[in-house]
Amino acid sequence: MLEADVFPPGQIALAAESTTVSRPVCAHSHDFAEFAFVRSGRAEQHTEQGVTALREGSLVVLAPGSWHATEPEGDLAITNVYLSSSLLACELAWLADLPRIGPLLHPGVGRHGSASAMTLELDPAIHRRTEEPLERFVEANGQSLFSRLARFFDLLAVLAPALENDELGRNADVRPPPHHRRSTTASHLVTHYRHDVAHAISLLHDRIDEHWTLAALAREASLSPSQFARVFRADTGTSPMAYLQRIRAERLAYLLRTTDTTIAAAAHAVGWHDPDYATRRFRAHWNTTPRAYRNRIR
Numbered sequence: 001m002l003e004a005d006v007f008p009p010g011q012i013a014l015a016a017e018s019t020t021v022s023r024p025v026c027a028h029s030h031d032f033a034e035f036a037f038v039r040s041g042r043a044e045q046h047t048e049q050g051v052t053a054l055r056e057g058s059l060v061v062l063a064p065g066s067w068h069a070t071e072p073e074g075d076l077a078i079t080n081v082y083l084s085s086s087l088l089a090c091e092l093a094w095l096a097d098l099p100r101i102g103p104l105l106h107p108g109v110g111r112h113g114s115a116s117a118m119t120l121e122l123d124p125a126i127h128r129r130t131e132e133p134l135e136r137f138v139e140a141n142g143q144s145l146f147s148r149l150a151r152f153f154d155l156l157a158v159l160a161p162a163l164e165n166d167e168l169g170r171n172a173d174v175r176p177p178p179h180h181r182r183s184t185t186a187s188h189l190v191t192h193y194r195h196d197v198a199h200a201i202s203l204l205h206d207r208i209d210e211h212w213t214l215a216a217l218a219r220e221a222s223l224s225p226s227q228f229a230r231v232f233r234a235d236t237g238t239s240p241m242a243y244l245q246r247i248r249a250e251r252l253a254y255l256l257r258t259t260d261t262t263i264a265a266a267a268h269a270v271g272w273h274d275p276d277y278a279t280r281r282f283r284a285h286w287n288t289t290p291r292a293y294r295n296r297i298r
Contacts, residue, residue: 013084014148016137020077025070033083033105036060037130041076045069047117050174057127058172059120059159063104064088066116067202079134081155091149098156099163119172122162126169129158196221196228197235204244208251209271212244248272249285256294263290 013032018039038058045052045060046069054060054076062068064085070076088095088105096106101118122130137151162169200217217240218228232240248270255266264275267290272278282290 013082013087014145014152015141016079016081016134016151017141018077018079018134018138020075021070021072022075024072030062030064030066032085033064033088034060034062035081035083036062037079037081037134039077039079039131041072041074043070043072043076045119046071049117052119052172052174054119054172055121057122057124059122059162059169061101061104061118061120063116067198067205068117079138081134081137081152100169101163119174120162120169121172122159123168126158126162130155133158194231194235196223197232200228200232200240201236201243204240204247208244208248209269211271212241214240244271245281246285249282252278252282252290253286253293256290263294266290 021043036059038054038056038060040056041054043054045054045058047062047066052058052060054070060068083092083095083105092105096102098105100120104116104118133151133154137148137155140147140151159169200221203217203220204212214225214229218225221228223231229239232238232243236243238246251270252266252272255261255269256263259266261269263278267273267275267278267282272281279289282288282293286293288296
């Protein structure tokens with residue numbers, strides 16, 4: 001997932017949004033940092049570090065370049081705060097000095113770092129105090145960068161005690177990711193990836209427009225093509241190339257919904273450089289053409 005997927009065009013990358021997740025979210029990577037505040041509900045969160053249980057009061061901090069997947073138990077209400085790598089490298093570079101979570105927010109710590117995600121269980125009183133600044137932050141999305149920064153600083157002021165005191169912001173328990181386990185939720189396959197597969201999936205999401213082949217992905221995973229194809233299917237239930245085609249179709253649909261770029265340019269951005277081929281692949285996934293899809297949802 002890229003910054004352009006979550007930030008309005010031309011806006012400096014600092015934003016917040018509230019949403020409710022009721023279906024499993026497949027693994028995806030970011031080129032920005034994210035704070036995910038769980039407002040209500042329960043879920044399993046999957047990262048490179050392992051599996052953590054999310055509940056009301058959980059705060060997930062994700063580094064630029066990290067990946068995660070979520071399996072909710074019913075409705076999961078969350079508020080996400082997004083910070084771009086460019087903002088973290090300049091105006092917000094001092095966040096690297098924050099207790100506990102600072103190293104995760106520094107650009108460059110992520111996919112290849114020693115840690116790329118952290119989950120804290122906030123003290124109930126602090127969790128309640130985050131509600132107002134988060135609501136004001138979401139409302140400030142259309143306002144100036146100064147206004148959004150002010151809302152972000154209000155939020156950090158509330159979080160400060162939890163970052164400085166382990167009793168007010170306890171590290172959530174992390175368990176190793178089980179492999180070959182299928183979800184019981186909504187018949188979705190939940191992706192509990194081993195390291196080699198997780199790295200390949202992160203690359204596919206992060207560099208979706210590249211000309212990926214099975215051999216190229218296998219080299220990235222340091223496996224033979226046959227070995228890589230076998231472990232990838234065991235963990236995801238599908239082949240690497242089928243997985244790539246699916247996420248390209250989903251990313252193209254997102255671009256068609258949220259941007260005014262031409263269909264050809266949007267297809268090129270997801271790695272489909274031939275418009276006719278893009279139309280065929282999109283129709284295979286969505287049962288309609290890109291043009292018809294855009295006309296229907298607008």
